[in-house]
Structure formats: C-alpha cells, structure tokens
Amino acid sequence: MGAVRGCNIPDNLSYNVENNAWVRKDSDGTVTVGVTSYACSLAGEIVSYTPKKVGRSIEKDKSCATVESGKWVGPVKSPVAGEVVAVNDAVTGKPGLINKDPYGEGWIIRLKPANWDADSAALLSGAAAMSAFESKMQADGFKGC
C-alpha cells in the first residue's frame, strides 16, 4: 500500500489524479469507482451520497454521484465511461463509510465500462500516481492526511 503525505494511495488501483478518483477492474468485467483518501481529507465528513441511477450512462470524467460534506456539495467524477450496474446502498445509509474506508466499503459506483482500454490508458497507477498526487498536494498547499 503506497502513501503520499500520509494519504493512502493503494498501488493496485488506477487514478485520475486531477479528479481525485480511482477505478479498479473486477474479475467479472465490471469496474468499481471511488474517491481517494486525499479527497476525503479535503472534504471532511461526508454526510450525503446520491449516486446516478442503475442503467444510466456515465461519460468519462463526468459526475457519477454527488456527495455533501460540511454544507459543500460536489460531484464524484468517474475516471471511465460506462453504464451504472450498482450503487452502494450501505453508503446511502452511512455516507461516512466513504471517509472510513474509501478504497473498500466506501466505494461510490460500479459500471459496465464502455471503452475500458481507451479510457484507462490515460490513468496513472503505482509510482507515477504517487508522484502526480505529490505535485497536486504541493499545488493545493495540502499538509497531509
């Protein structure tokens, strides 16, 4: 498990660093999307979660869910395009799960990817992702998780 300024950045995931989101291809061919621990640290405790509905098509880098923390509303932008196949009902009831376990129980949405190979090519993982997060944190003036 990698970490940047105290924020976990697991090395088995692919990241859109600018949008602070991760994606993982699962064995059944669907993908799981979530937010990074860095995003959670910037947002504070998440108190609301509204995902797009199952069956809806999501474009790459467009909102797949809306979250709220400390009176701030913001989108979660999906790193890849696809059709929503599952939303996280556990998070609907307890949105704080996103903060508690952003890479596990606090996942945001599952998609059937539309263009996995093309969309995922631009994503970063491993050392490249960590270095890009370090640059982003520097630009954001972020002290650490």
Added chain:
Amino acid sequence: MIAERARWRVIDFGPRTAAQYVATNRAILEARQQGLAPNTLSFLSFSEPAALVGFHQSVDQELRRDYCQAHGITIQRRVSGGGALYVDSTVVGWELYLDRRTIGSSDMLDIARRICETAARGIRSLGVDARFRPRNDIEVGGRKIAGTGGTYDGDVFLYHGSLLVDFDVERMLRVLKIPAEKLQDKAIASARERVANLKELLGEAPPMERVLGVMAQAFSEEFGVDFERADALSPAEDDKFRAALAEVETSEWVEQVSRPAAEAPMLEGVHRSPGGLLRVSLAVDLAKERIKQAWFTGDFFVNPRRMVVDLEAALRDSSLPDYRATVNRFFDGYPAEMLLLRREDFVAAMACALQTLARGGDAASG
C-alpha cells in the same frame, strides 16, 4: 515594484425569482469552470417568498408543502449543501465564484471558514457584532443572521450566504419543519432568541447599497483584489442561464430527492433535575442516523445564556449514535456556569426524546 492587484467582477442582480437564483448559480459556476467567467462576487435579493431546500434534502422532510402552496411560497432546490431556508425580499444573497487556488487552500472547511469570517467582518462594519460560528453560520450574540453553503466542480467553487436584513420569523416557523413546532405559543419567542436580523439590531434596515458595499469592501481587503462592476451575465453565461432555468423550473429538479417524512421525525423529550426543567425537540434523520437539529428550552439557569444555542449549533448535523460524545466534547471546551444544572441533564433530555423512538408512539413526524 508594486504587484498589480487582481481584479474580480462584481454583479448586483437585484431581485430574482428562486428559479432564476438557482439557474444563475449553475450558469456562473459552469462558466467559471470552463474558463468563460472571471472570479466573481455577486449579490441578489428575492422577488418572491421562497423555501429553498439544500441539494440533498427532501421537500417533504423539510417543508410544510401545504402551507407553501396555500400561501404562494415557491419551493426550489439549491445547488449548495446545508439545510432548508425561507427567503423573501428582505434577504440579501451574496455569492462568490472562485478558483480554490485563489484562496491558497483546497481544504473545504478552511475555505468556508475564511469566507465566513470575511463576510462577518463586513457585516460588523454595519455596527453589529457578527461572528463566524462553525461550521457555517454567521451569528450575532448567538443568534444566526446568515447561513452559508457551497458547491464545487473541480478546482472551481461557489460559496454563498443569505443575510437577514429584516425577517419574518413567524413565516419561517410555518414554512420550515423545524423542531419548534410543538412549542406552540412560545415558538415565536423561542425562534427570536435564535435568529437575528439587521433591522431589529440596528433600529432600521440599512440601505441595500450600504450592505453590498461593506461586504464587497471586506472581500476586497481579505483577498487583496479590486472589483470591476458588471451589469449582467456575459452572452456565454446567459446561454447557460437559460438552459439551467428550463431545467430547474421542472418538478424533476425540485423533487429529485424524495424521502418519506416518517424517516425524519421530530422527537420531544423532557427532563426534570435539581437544575430545572429542560425540554428538547430533536429533528432526526433515522435513515442516516443523524441529528439534523436540536432545540432546548425550559426553565433553568445558564451563563452565558447563549450557551444553549451554541450547544444546539454543535449538535446540528451531527451523528445520532454519538450524541453523548458530542455533548461532552462541547462542554469540555465551553466555559459555562450552570449552578445545579449539569451536562448530564442535557444528555438525559435527549435520551428521553430518543426513547420515544423505541416506543414508536409519541414521535410526531411533523
């Protein structure tokens, strides 16, 4: 060498309908995100009485729909987070559309704090002791005078607030489902202890021009910028405004979050102790296990008096299962003189209210 000061745009939209207000928010934020709009401070007032729910709220959980319909009060959904508001022509909306990096922080709580402290400083120069109260209120002597909230898209955000220049508290109580409903005749007096407005504090309502002037001055000083006046949206923003207006005027927008009122009951508790009689009304969200709002009244002594409203602010939007810890954390950091009343009495009153859930009976769902 003197660095040139940055220039932000300032626009005073004047009176707008609730739908125009929401569409304006969307249009400028989107244009700012696409690099089609500069950093902007804007102002508006409301041309119609309206009830505005927060982006994630459900109309039926927050508002008395029948009353709104019977009294021509428009129901609309904000793009920002937070709780439901009642607004009319006596409320000034102020809004900032900025890049996070302008603020020098990406921490959303830091950004909110800095903007609220600046807005409070502007309001103070009108002659009232306005202060920021975490997380999102501006208050005078413990009484809320402005609520705030925001939304972001990438590195760009909108943060806005509503400042009460004059205010119809009784109307607010009828429009919003707030936990005062069972206090009956005491409800209005009780609400006045929690909500303030400039007219009441200053003896007369200050002219709008002056309110806008002091707010702009405060933001100019805080961020080291000069303002350039614009009279209207740019053509690119106007196109976005029209598209957004067509969408937000539909019931699909307004009703997009719909949850049963029964999931958000109002609970009442009473606790007698040597320190006095303590009543609490709790608005809770059972599905998310949150306390939405708490309201303590009764016959007891505390000093300072505002301790009660500060405790209510600490409990606002807090975890329901952790309410004891929230109360304890509040008292650990709050110097208060209570004679015979103890912090455990506040916990006991809340426990009593929550017991009505277990009984499944007395909890009225508003």
